[in-house]
Amino acid sequence: EAGVTQFPSHSVIEKGQTVTLRCDPISGHDNLYWYRRVMGKEIKFLLHFVKESKQDESGMPNNRFLAERTGGTYSTLKVQPAELEDSGVYFCASSQDWTGPYEQYFGPGTRLTVT
Amino acid sequence: ILNVEQSPQSLHVQEGDSTNFTCSFPSSNFYALHWYRWETAKSPEALFVMTLNGDEKKKGRISATLNTKEGYSYLYIKGSQPEDSATYLCASKRGGTSYGKLTFGQGTILTVHP
Numbered sequence: 001e002a003g004v005t006q007f008p009s010h011s012v013i014e015k016g017q018t019v020t021l022r023c024d025p026i027s028g029h030d031n032l033y034w035y036r037r038v039m040g041k042e043i044k045f046l047l048h049f050v051k052e053s054k055q056d057e058s059g060m061p062n063n064r065f066l067a068e069r070t071g072g073t074y075s076t077l078k079v080q081p082a083e084l085e086d087s088g089v090y091f092c093a094s095s096q097d098w099t100g101p102y103e104q105y106f107g108p109g110t111r112l113t114v115t
Numbered sequence: 116i117l118n119v120e121q122s123p124q125s126l127h128v129q130e131g132d133s134t135n136f137t138c139s140f141p142s143s144n145f146y147a148l149h150w151y152r153w154e155t156a157k158s159p160e161a162l163f164v165m166t167l168n169g170d171e172k173k174k175g176r177i178s179a180t181l182n183t184k185e186g187y188s189y190l191y192i193k194g195s196q197p198e199d200s201a202t203y204l205c206a207s208k209r210g211g212t213s214y215g216k217l218t219f220g221q222g223t224i225l226t227v228h229p
Contacts, residue, residue: 003158031215041221042119043204048215056216091159098215101147101166101208106159 004107006092012113018080021110025094032075033104034067038088049075082114119207121220128195129228135191136223138205142186147208149217150179150190154201195227
């Protein structure tokens with residue numbers, strides 16, 4: 001069974017540019033999550049999709065971040081325009097369900113550097 | 116306690132030593148406690164999901180305990196090996212509208228020297 005995949009693995013962009021990150025969850029997992037780790041700090045929740053609907057987007061930092069999951073399969077996270085403080089590792093995770101003690105399976109992350 | 120806190124921040128041990136780390140989390144509205152093992156540039160690997168007070172789980176040389184009343188969990192590694200070197204993360208899940216959200220600690224960085 002393929003795990004959670006993320007693309008690209010690394011991205012270096014200049015302040016003010018746009019970047020789109022992609023996540024492909026484990027097949028059959030309706031729940032998809034985005035998290036972010038800024039250097040030196042803990043991994044922080046951004047948002048949670050159930051199929052194509054946003055269940056919880058309380059962690060999205062501001063309106064420069066837009067997450068979509070059209071068709072309930074893969075998801076994209078767009079940052080526009082990027083700022084220096086957006087640098088970090090963006091993780092995606094997926095799970096079978098969200099109301100039980102189900103494991104969240106993580107991808108390897110996309111390392112974003114904004115210069 | 117309002118956040119998830121892990122201690123120590125880092126740990127250096129010799130091969131063969133046994134070691135343990137602590138995760139403290141909010142005990143109110145507790146739902147589940149997750150442990151992950153993470154090597155940089157790889158996917159965090161799920162170790163345990165624990166829900167019941169007094170729960171103990173084991174996977175090979177790694178085990179974990181849970182105390183939901185006082186809000187802490189211990190992770191133990193018996194006979195550490197160099198391949199155990201990684202960052203160990205714990206994350207709590209609370210009940211209510213944010214069921215899916217995991218709140219992470221900063222992690223414990225373990226280095227096992229041959």
